[in-house]
Amino acid sequence: MNHLRASIVFTLFFVIVTGFAFPAVIYGLSQALFPHQANGSLVTGKDGSVIGSDLIGQNFSKPEFFHPRPSAAGSGYDGANSSGTNLGPTSVKLINGVHDPKNPSGDFDGVVDLARKYREENGLAKDAPVPVDAVTRSASGLDPEISVENAMLQSKRVAAARHVDPAQVEALVKEVAQGPFLSVFGPNRVNVLQLNNKLGS
Numbered sequence: 001m002n003h004l005r006a007s008i009v010f011t012l013f014f015v016i017v018t019g020f021a022f023p024a025v026i027y028g029l030s031q032a033l034f035p036h037q038a039n040g041s042l043v044t045g046k047d048g049s050v051i052g053s054d055l056i057g058q059n060f061s062k063p064e065f066f067h068p069r070p071s072a073a074g075s076g077y078d079g080a081n082s083s084g085t086n087l088g089p090t091s092v093k094l095i096n097g098v099h100d101p102k103n104p105s106g107d108f109d110g111v112v113d114l115a116r117k118y119r120e121e122n123g124l125a126k127d128a129p130v131p132v133d134a135v136t137r138s139a140s141g142l143d144p145e146i147s148v149e150n151a152m153l154q155s156k157r158v159a160a161a162r163h164v165d166p167a168q169v170e171a172l173v174k175e176v177a178q179g180p181f182l183s184v185f186g187p188n189r190v191n192v193l194q195l196n197n198k199l200g201s
Contacts, residue, residue, distance in 0.1 A: 043193055046200065052193050057144040060196060063121070064161035066146070066154050068192045069133045070114055073141025084139040111135045122157050145189040148177050158199070172198055 030038035041054040052058055057068045059077040074081035087094035097110030109117070114135040119128055131150040133143075151173045159166040176195045180186050 043197055045197060051197065053144075054191055054194065055144060057142045058193055060192065062161075063157055065196045065199065066151055066158060066190075066192050067121075069143055069146055069150070070109070070135070070137045071141040071143075072137040077142060079142060082140050082142050084141060085137055122153055124153065144193060145191050148173065148188040148190055151177075151190045151195065162199070169199075 027038075036042075042050050043052050043054060045051045056079060057071065057077050059071065060067050068077070071077045072085045073079070073083055085094065093108060093110065095110050095112060097113045098106060098108040100106055115130050116126075118124070118130050118134045119126060124130070131147050131153070133147050134150050134153075152170060155169040155173055156166050159169040162169075173190060173195065176198060177188050177190050179188055
């Protein structure tokens with residue numbers, strides 16, 4: 001009987017502590033110290049409505065917006081199909097893509113295709129260097145950021161589509177730009193959703 005009572009008491013104790021008290025403390029601390037992150041790092045538009053998250057990329061294709069890096073998640077930036085291509089740097093498919101007229105649904109743009117399209121849409125010379133993140137897909141397929149170099153190369157297209165001074169758009173890129181992660185890892189970067197949100201509709 002004593003063993004049964006002890007078992008019940010300990011079970012109730014740990015249910016209360018680990019099932020209610022601990023989550024409540026963590027929730028309270030997160031809301032007090034990191035409310036933005038704890039609530040999904042949500043981004044709101046000028047009207048206050050939620051338009052996305054800092055952490056999840058979205059596909060923008062109109063010329064008046066900055067475009068994200070390519071995505072292999074489903075048909076592109078599909079949160080239910082987060083994935084990369086799993087292709088190595090020596091892969092012929094990664095470099096040249098796959099284009100079979102008999103099976104158009106199996107088309108896959110390689111680095112060569114993506115670089116050509118990037119140069120064309122941004123008015124660059126046919127042999128102009130392009131940023132790596134403009135022609136490669138991220139591991140998750142949901143990368144919300146691009147390099148500052150990538151954004152700057154797109155700024156003239158965006159400015160032309162919006163009929164504004166390119167210097168105005170470039171200044172906005174610099175305003176939104178963030179330094180390397182932990183001041184060490186990766187290049188300076190820009191969150192595409194935040195940048196397009198600053199531009200407005």
